Amino acid sequence: MMMAVLLAVAQTLFQCVLLLLLTPVVAWLLEDLPRWINGEAVSGPVRHVRSAGLFWRAAFRQPLAPGMALVLAVSLLSLAVLPAVTTGGALISLANPLLVGILLLVGRLMLGRPSLRDEGRRVLPAVLVLCLTEALIALAAPGADGLGGLCAMLHIEPVPGLEGALGACVLALAISCPPLREGDTLQRLEGMKDRAARDMARQVAQVLNFVWIFLLADLALPISVGLPEAGLSGWFVGLAALLARILLVVMVLVTLRLTAQERSERLTALFAGVALLLALAGRFAT
């Protein structure tokens, strides 16, 4: 009993550290991959990793501004809560998709001073799609407690309709509310004069972006999260699946950006409709 609790805590800590290490790499991918595909010369992720290291050193030693600290706390909490390698984390019972999703969106609204006219158009549809996701999970997999319960349930009894619906929901979320770009962050930090504070805010934005991508990845492919009963080999499979699904979501986001398909209300509505259709079809088929 004691051993199991310790293992779960250790896994949660490992998950946090691993994902925080991945954060600068994903930020680099989001920033430079579209340019690389366009044929420009890009540098490696060393700069991103170094600035992230500096940021965390500063965060450990100095106090942060309260607003920024709240956004970072929301991101860290979501990182620790969502299922990553297996569903055996210590805080897995808190991983409710609607809760985590709205927390992240609120964090997005609290970062700097966004222009509400633009940001509202992105966040409000995303909240509706999150409600739809929660509704579809409750409809197609009743009895599942949050994302952890959903993963476990899908391992026992696959529900193809729900999986397809979740994929469509994730596409709708990715289209309506893509991660923050460099320009968005610059616009939010307009009033901020202090250079250290600006760098810090940029790093917080990177962490927030990464957690949003991580949530999308978990929602898109909940079947790829391993179960704690699978043993050591299952654990390594889960680790590989974690990296693979994050990479997949990043690729999808980059493709959406390159083809200028994001932030389109019509496509969001279309994919939300597809999700509803798939889930209902799956329910009526059984």
Added chain:
Amino acid sequence: MTGQGRIVLPAALVAILATSAPAIAVALGVWMTQERRACPLWWALPALLCSVLIPDSTVALLALFPVLYWPALSSRDGALFPALSSLLAVAVLWHAGAINPIFCMAGLGAMILLVLGRCALWGEKPGDLGLLRPAILATLMIAAQDEGLTTGARIALEALLLDLTLLVLYVPALRLLPALAILRLPFPPLPGFIVLWLGIHAALGLAAGVQGWSVIGVFVALLIGLISLVDVLTVGRRPEAGVLPVGPAGPAGAVGAIALATILLPLIVFGVFSPVLHHVGGEWVWPFWSLGGGDGAHLRLPAIVLLLGAIWLWLVKSWRVERGLEKAFADLFSGRIQTAQGETGLFEEPAALPWVLRRLIVGGRGRARAMMSLKVGKMPDTRRMAVGLWLVLLALVLAVLGLTS
């Protein structure tokens, strides 16, 4: 009226309304004469007469809702007693005889969409649509009771009680400590989020448990989400100011009050009303640490609050500065609430219809004229409406699926 009276009076009213139907009629009459802008008589009189003559009819019940919500939704200034219309609506539903919940829900949904559509087209800010949510939740509860899902009924009742409490407290809160109004917002861990989450799960519990509710349940869940979004736009907005003042307690005090109310309000509401929950749900529960959704899902908000607070404190390191915590609270709040209530660009200007639609309307008019003089009209360019067409097709397939199940 003192602040205490504002809370005690609705509470006494709830107690009376829950027990007797004639009291509702008297309350309705008194309320209609006192309200700032009552429903026009040509609608109100027949609706009231019908609801008295045919108390078991769902149509008569539906006709009552516009009467109840007219003051709150029609005028720009809002109603004098906004919470009272919700209370009366819930009381009417509670005492209604054998109504058809699906029909009632469809009527409520149509009413919400009508109000929203009017606001979007005329460029007005919508009134407090959150007032309609208790009626939806009460309908859900009645539907769940009709189908024998006691747990689902209890979940809907929990959401209903919390929502009604928030609505009743909203007006005195705006007077005493305006910052407390944000408790209604659907952001975790505020109580408004609990209402949203419980409402979605109550609707979906019904959708999963009863065959005829599959499609409707999902739409009700989306409707509740939509109302929560409108809440974000309207809560705390005053007709004259547009900005929510922090209140006399100062920013630090306001954040402290919000944190305290977030933790304590669900605790107190569920504790005080636990006999009612027991009466409807069949078991003694006190859902605080872990709120059940009725379908196996659980919401453990206090754990989230504690963890979030711990991480935030560690990042802010408030113990390094003297009175650091107070300063951090004040800094967290300053400037934030103004931006949250600023202009969002929605519902501000009359909708300019897209050229496709305008062309369609004008073309239709032209065609009608051409039909009159028996000339041949020209088809407008509808290629860009392909997405709309697909959505309509999707909706058709959905409807067929829902009907054949």
